[in-house]
Amino acid sequence: xxxxxxxxxxxxxxxxxxxxxxxxxxxxxxxxxxxxxxxxxxxxxxxxxxxxxxxxxxxxxxxxxxxxxxxxxxxxxxxxxxxxxxxxxxxxxxxxxxxxxxxxxxxxxxxxxxxxxxxxxxxxxxxxxxxxxxxxxxxxxxxxxxxxxxxxxxxxxxxxxxxxxxxxxxxxxxxxxxxxxxxxxxxxxxxxxxxxxxxxxxxxxxxxxxxxxxxxxxxxxxxxxxxxxxxxxxxxxxxxxxxxxxxxxxxxxxxxxxxxxxxxxxxxxxxxxxxxxxxxxxxxxxxxxxxxxxxxxxxxxxxxxxxxxxxxxxxxxxxxxxxxxxxxxxxxxxxxxxxxxxxxxxxxxxxxxxxxxxxxxxxxxxxxxxxxxxxxxxxxxxxxxxxxxxxxxxxxxxxxxxxxxxxxxxxxxxxxxxxxxxxxxxxxxxxxxxxxxxxxxxxxxxxxxxxxxxxxxxxxxxxx
Numbered sequence: 307x308x309x310x311x312x313x314x315x316x317x318x319x320x321x322x323x324x325x326x327x328x329x330x331x332x333x334x335x336x337x338x339x340x341x342x343x344x345x346x347x348x349x350x351x352x353x354x355x356x357x358x359x360x361x362x363x364x365x366x367x368x369x370x371x372x373x374x375x376x377x378x379x380x381x382x383x384x385x386x387x388x389x390x391x392x393x394x395x396x397x398x399x400x401x402x403x404x405x406x407x408x409x410x411x412x413x414x415x416x417x418x419x420x421x422x423x424x425x426x427x428x429x430x431x432x433x434x435x436x437x438x439x440x441x442x443x444x445x446x447x448x449x450x451x452x453x454x455x456x457x458x459x460x461x462x463x464x465x466x467x468x469x470x471x472x473x474x475x476x477x478x479x480x481x482x483x484x485x486x487x488x489x490x491x492x493x494x495x496x497x498x499x500x501x502x503x504x505x506x507x508x509x510x511x512x513x514x515x516x517x518x519x520x521x522x523x524x525x526x527x528x529x530x531x532x533x534x535x536x537x538x539x540x541x542x543x544x545x546x547x548x549x550x551x552x553x554x555x556x557x558x559x560x561x562x563x564x565x566x567x568x569x570x571x572x573x574x575x576x577x578x579x580x581x582x583x584x585x586x587x588x589x590x591x592x593x594x595x596x597x598x599x600x601x602x603x604x605x606x607x608x609x610x611x612x613x614x615x616x617x618x619x620x621x622x623x624x625x626x627x628x629x630x631x632x633x634x635x636x637x638x639x640x641x642x643x644x645x646x647x648x649x650x651x652x653x654x655x656x657x658x659x660x661x662x663x664x665x666x667x668x669x670x671x672x673x674x675x676x677x678x679x680x681x682x683x684x685x686x687x688x689x690x691x692x693x694x695x696x697x698x699x700x701x702x703x704x705x706x707x708x709x710x711x712x713x714x715x716x717x718x719x720x721x722x723x724x725x726x727x728x729x730x731x732x733x734x735x736x737x738x739x740x741x742x743x744x745x746x747x748x749x750x751x752x753x754x755x756x757x758x759x760x761x762x763x764x765x766x767x768x769x770x
Contacts, residue, residue: 348366348403350512351365354431354512356429356504356505356507358500359408359504360407360409361423363406364404364406366403367380367403370401374399381454382418382449385451386451386456389452390717391719393766394730397459397460397463398463400459401433402462404428405508406427408427409501413482413484415476415477416476418451418472424472424474425471425472427471427501428454429505429508430462430468437515438466438518439505439509439521441543442468442469442524443494443524443528443531444470445525445526447476448472450470453525460734461737470501473498478614481614486657488618488656488658491661494527494530495535502520502542519741520543521547521741523547524551525549525550529550529673533546533667537663537665537666544669544670545743547733553682553688553690554658556656556659556662557655559591561682564590564591564592565642566612566644566647567586568600572587572604573604573635576604584597587600593680599678599680610632613629616629616645618657619658620650620657630642664698665691665693665696667695668703672706672740673706674732676713679713679714692706705750709727709729709732709756710758716728719765727764728764739751
């Protein structure tokens with residue numbers, strides 16, 4: 307069906323949010339304010355030395371949350387734009403130390419801090435430390451501050467130290483780091499491991515004791531990182547929260563198996579209402595009832611996501627072109643609407659296999675996923691991953707909650723408050739359930755559907 311005038315207005319109004327939500331901000335953070343004098347809660351500042359960092363700068367701040375760091379220049383709001391719903395209430399007033407820096411790297415896509423250097427990280431150490439550490443990696447192709455509002459603020463207020471990385475490459479051309487196919491994504495995993503090890507070492511020096519617990523938490527590509535770390539480096543963590551993590555599987559499903567279906571069929575459905583085109587979308591995994599989100603995702607997500615991830619894994623498919631032809635119609639040479647992953651050479655599958663997930667997690671993990679996710683549909687992603695976990699014999703370590711009416715980014719909630727619900731409060735509830743599970747032996751609820759409540763504050767509350 308052709309989008310209505312109201313729908314077109316909503317799409318136009320959300321354009322900036324969508325661009326930032328997929329790519330993250332690339333603007334340079336504001337200049338940092340002068341460090342405070344030593345003494346008081348700044349006394350440990352001289353002990354901060356992140357091992358392996360090529361550069362670092364350290365500041366003692368009255369407030370490590372975004373309520374303070376936006377003004378002081380110790381975050382970049384563009385990095386986290388569009389990830390939260392309007393009306394989200396965050397804690398404030400957490401004094402402590404922030405370390406910004408980067409590890410050695412040869413790519414230069416991240417402009418934060420004026421460094422023009424990738425593998426940037428942020429590490430926040432609250433004065434009143436509870437002995438725990440939360441590690442995260444940026445979602446999408448964003449930079450290291452992407453989780454500041456949705457994860458850092460909240461865990462800092464609970465006393466956790468927080469560390470996040472840009473994953474070693476950023477932006478829509480993240481695949482241009484001179485690595486072999488799949489190499490840019492392989493770097494994501496190694497950079498998270500690198501930061502986790504370095505952050506633990508730093509905490510030991512600063513607080514004179516090792517962290518009691520280390521947790522991995524992430525959204526979208528950050529959720530993928532949580533899955534990968536708990537599968538491959540469970541020794542580093544006590545558990546994790548996987549918020550709609552990306553699923554890479556050499557045999558599929560993956561982004562490259564269902565996005566071409568959307569690129570080929572949605573335009574025909576939008577212009578003529580062709581029921582066959584609609585049925586093809588549903589068969590590809592897009593949820594019935596998500597149709598109102600299709601115009602927006604076609605305009606801002608599906609095309610770009612398909613082209614840049616296909617370029618990462620299969621750069622020879624479009625010859626000398628750099629990530630194909632935007633918004634091309636099927637039949638156009640090198641058009642990603644015609645991309646057929648199944649028929650591609652085994653080398654392409656090998657590139658995907660190098661970053662694939664198995665489900666063999668070694669520490670407890672909770673997955674949450676919205677039923678109306680229209681970028682990473684649950685049917686092609688977390689539903690499949692939950693089955694992989696069970697088949698790998700790790701089901702006892704995993705809980706999976708599908709959240710009714712949740713979609714990929716909470717920034718869309720304001721446009722459709724009667725149809726969507728934010729996932730952030732559910733992710734926070736999942737973290738509390740996880741820590742109670744590991745630390746106090748409180749068994750979490752069984753897998754299931756988290757119904758949308760009939761009333762109440764859905765922006766800030768969620769009961770799993």
